Amino acid sequence: MASPSPAPATLLAVCALLAAMALFQGARAQQLSPAYYDESCPHVYDTVRRVIQEARTADPRILANLVRLQFHDCFVNGCDGSLLLDDGPAISSEKNAAPNNNSARGFPVVDDIKAALESACPGVVSCADIVALAAEVSVELAGGPYWRVLLGRRDGTTANFDAADNLPSPTDALNVLRQKFADVGLDDTDFVALQGTTTYSITDPPSAPQIRYRSLYVSTRLERYK
Numbered sequence: 001m002a003s004p005s006p007a008p009a010t011l012l013a014v015c016a017l018l019a020a021m022a023l024f025q026g027a028r029a030q031q032l033s034p035a036y037y038d039e040s041c042p043h044v045y046d047t048v049r050r051v052i053q054e055a056r057t058a059d060p061r062i063l064a065n066l067v068r069l070q071f072h073d074c075f076v077n078g079c080d081g082s083l084l085l086d087d088g089p090a091i092s093s094e095k096n097a098a099p100n101n102n103s104a105r106g107f108p109v110v111d112d113i114k115a116a117l118e119s120a121c122p123g124v125v126s127c128a129d130i131v132a133l134a135a136e137v138s139v140e141l142a143g144g145p146y147w148r149v150l151l152g153r154r155d156g157t158t159a160n161f162d163a164a165d166n167l168p169s170p171t172d173a174l175n176v177l178r179q180k181f182a183d184v185g186l187d188d189t190d191f192v193a194l195q196g197t198t199t200y201s202i203t204d205p206p207s208a209p210q211i212r213y214r215s216l217y218v219s220t221r222l223e224r225y226k
């Protein structure tokens, strides 16, 4: 079990605050960069890694879960952390869409990472970047390769339940699946790699060579998400 995390409403407020700050900075064109937090939060990577390593000792599947979270976040309106938003007056949470309901896991770990980063560098690291970093660190901890994840994403303030409901499904026909990937700018190689991530999630636990084989592809494809 992950350690107790702050109330989701608190984290949601922090994410919304970051999004608002992002709007104020909007005039300054930002490019994603692995060095985005080098000055504002230099230990971001180590912090994410430490929290995930702790979570992993209690729950080995968490690594696969965190990779899948990025997939399900990025596929819907881009990598904006929208999957993290809970139901609210203006929000129908993507968490409740069929592809996520009872299967998207790892939210308490994301909350723990957010809490640790808020303590180290308040109001700096976006939740969208936490999801992206968590996926990279998970691939690495699973025995896959290391890559410098691009950072500087902004948090979305709206969810898209319908798009989440329409995530690639095991029951979709092949041509439907390929089209869903093409719609978000991903090619057939991405398609095969990211479907492999799903297999990686449900094999419990996958063998080390299986993880290495799959994460090799996944790692090179995840960065295609912006």
Ligand SMILES: *[C@@H]1O[C@H](CO)[C@@H](O)[C@H](O)[C@H]1NC(C)=O
Pocket: 096, 097, 098, 101, 102
């Ligand atoms: C999600 O799962 C819960 C528990 O199984 C169920 O009660 C609920 O109706 C589901 N939500 C949706 C939107 O299908």
